[in-house]
Amino acid sequence: xxxxxxxxxxxxxxxxxxxxxxxxxxxxxxxxxxxxxxxxxxxxxxxxxxxxxxxxxxxxxxxxxxxxxxxxxxxxxxxxxxxxxxxxxxxxxxxxxxxxxxxxxxxxxxxxxxxxxxxxxxxxxxxxxxxxxxxxxxxxxxxxxxxxxxxxxxxxxxxxxxxxxxxxxxxxxxxxxxxxxxxxxxxxxxxxxxxxxxxxxxxxxxxxxxxxxxxx
Amino acid sequence: xxxxxxxxxxxxxxxxxxxxxxxxxxxxxxxxxxxxxxxxxxxxxxxxxxxxxxxxxxxxxxxxxxxxxxxxxxxxxxxxxxxxxxxxxxxxxxxxxxxxxxxxxxxxxxxxxxxxxxxxxxxxxxxxxxxxxxxxxxxxxxxxxxxxxxxxxxxxxxxxxxxxxxxxxxxxxxxxxxxxxxxxxxxxxxxxxxxxxxxxxxxxxxxxxxxxxxxx
Numbered sequence: 001x002x003x004x005x006x007x008x009x010x011x012x013x014x015x016x017x018x019x020x021x022x023x024x025x026x027x028x029x030x031x032x033x034x035x036x037x038x039x040x041x042x043x044x045x046x047x048x049x050x051x052x053x054x055x056x057x058x059x060x061x062x063x064x065x066x067x068x069x070x071x072x073x074x075x076x077x078x079x080x081x082x083x084x085x086x087x088x089x090x091x092x093x094x095x096x097x098x099x100x101x102x103x104x105x106x107x108x109x110x111x112x113x114x115x116x117x118x119x120x121x122x123x124x125x126x127x128x129x130x131x132x133x134x135x136x137x138x139x140x141x142x143x144x145x146x147x148x149x150x151x152x153x154x155x156x157x158x159x160x161x162x163x164x165x166x167x168x169x170x171x172x173x174x175x176x177x178x179x180x181x182x183x184x185x186x187x188x189x190x191x192x193x194x195x196x197x198x199x200x201x202x203x204x205x206x207x208x209x210x211x212x213x214x215x216x
Numbered sequence: 217x218x219x220x221x222x223x224x225x226x227x228x229x230x231x232x233x234x235x236x237x238x239x240x241x242x243x244x245x246x247x248x249x250x251x252x253x254x255x256x257x258x259x260x261x262x263x264x265x266x267x268x269x270x271x272x273x274x275x276x277x278x279x280x281x282x283x284x285x286x287x288x289x290x291x292x293x294x295x296x297x298x299x300x301x302x303x304x305x306x307x308x309x310x311x312x313x314x315x316x317x318x319x320x321x322x323x324x325x326x327x328x329x330x331x332x333x334x335x336x337x338x339x340x341x342x343x344x345x346x347x348x349x350x351x352x353x354x355x356x357x358x359x360x361x362x363x364x365x366x367x368x369x370x371x372x373x374x375x376x377x378x379x380x381x382x383x384x385x386x387x388x389x390x391x392x393x394x395x396x397x398x399x400x401x402x403x404x405x406x407x408x409x410x411x412x413x414x415x416x417x418x419x420x421x422x423x424x425x426x427x428x429x430x431x432x
Contacts, residue, residue: 019235025425030406050406052415088425089432096424107323108420113404117421157431158424182427184420188329190246190266198430199268200423204324204400205333207416208312208374209241209304211398214414215373216305 016064023061024084026051031081043074095122095156097180099171100163101131101141104186108162109137122154127167144171148178160184172199232280239277240300242267247297259290311338311372313396315387316379317347317357320402324378325353338370343383360387364394376400388415 030050034042044055051058062068062080065087069075085091096114098105101124109121124139125147126132132143142150150156159175161168161183168187175183176197183199185191188206193199246266250258260271267274278284278296281303285291301307312330314321317340325337340355341363342348348359358366366372375391377384377399384403391399392413399415401407404422409415 021429022426024429025422026406028425029404029422033405050408052409087429089428090425092432094424094428103323107319111420113421114424117425119421119424158427160420181431182424184423184427188245189249190242192266193268198427200427202418202420202423204327204376204418205329205335206241206245207400207418208310208330208335208398209244209306209333210238211374211400211414211416212305212310213237213240213303215397216308 014064020061020064021088023051023053024088027061028081028084028088028090031077031084035077035081039077041074042077042080044069047075090118093118093120094158095120095154096158096160096184097121097123097125097147097151097154097156097175098160098162099125099144099147099175100161100167101126101134101136102162102164105162106136108160108186109139119158121160122156123150125150127163127171144174147174151178151180156180158182158184160186162186165189230280236277236280237304239267239269240304243274243277244297244300244304244306247293247300251293251297255293257290258293258296260285263291306334309334309336310374311336311370312374312376312400313337313339313341313363313367313370313372313391314376314378315341315360315363315391316377316383317342317350317352318378318380321378322352324376324402325355335374337376338372339366341366343379343387360390363390367394367396372396374398374400376402378402381405 027047030047044058047058048055068080068083096119098108098121105124109124114121121139123142124136125142125144127144132141134141159180161171163171165187168185168189169191172183172185172191172193176193181197183197185199185201188203191199243263246263260274263274264271284296284299312335314324314337321340325340330337337355339358340352341358341360343360348357350357375396377387379387381403384401384405385407388399388401388407388409392409397413399413401415401417404419407415
């Protein structure tokens, strides 16, 4: 996994822990909320309160990428958001493919939250002949056999897996085979992928299961 | 936040980092997969491969809760799964309420994955008079004004927020007011909650944003 921060104008060559990378989008979101509220400067205390973290954790996370704020002066909201977006690669558009056009896949394709954040669903696939050829949200469903070709042609970098659990591993294998290195997996299984491929699961059950610890 | 592990027969009184708690459900899932495949014993190497972690990280995570395996002998799959379920409070049923019965709320209520894992949606709420009184998946939509009463009456411990972003904070405030300490939030905002309340967000955009770092 490419763990090194190599944004030219920012930071060092220390590998950044994955858990820090996973928090950065939350920082971006909170910064957007503060920005909408007209705030120009934010302290690590304010960030910490919103993210249920200590100010020290916030400062440590950000220190991986260089110096963003001045001691006791807080962070410039707009600048920190811009820099974190650059670090995360959110200063460009990314093409994604959805595999599995059942009820869940159609809901994902029609979700209005992706495009404003720079994620464009450019192609959709299914294994079933009954679904291939249909059109949802202006996208014609292609056969999974066309995956590799379309990934290259459309510069697709992200795969979104919305097939049932019993097909998920084979679909993930096909995405990896096609050169995809970032996979968003809605199937409730923990798939096997080679090194260098990142999978994030969307699974409400896992989230619920990690909360009951605190109330049992 | 209650961070202390106080399962009587297991482990110590060292506070367990939240990130460890969040990984335990993944362990449970992988153990189930191994169990289904007929495996009786699993090594930290095998667990690590499936979870994209090092064997040392696996052993460290589990060490917070006592000793589960013998050096060089691996873990008993069934026993480790049972113990982790007990630690996480997954050896019982939990009642949940869904607030927001638009398209997303209805999809959540009809999702078949919650009940088998011990999460029962016992009540559903909305703020709109146009929706209150309707029935979805055998649940009659109640007015949000009845929230506190129903939470007590039905022993509801988990709130699931499926309202639009502009109503999410007020709904989360109402859940907290009603005594809920575990909230699953589908709205794309980072809400403010008092200490002792845990919120987990389900947000595909955040997951996508934490992967582009590795491919930018």
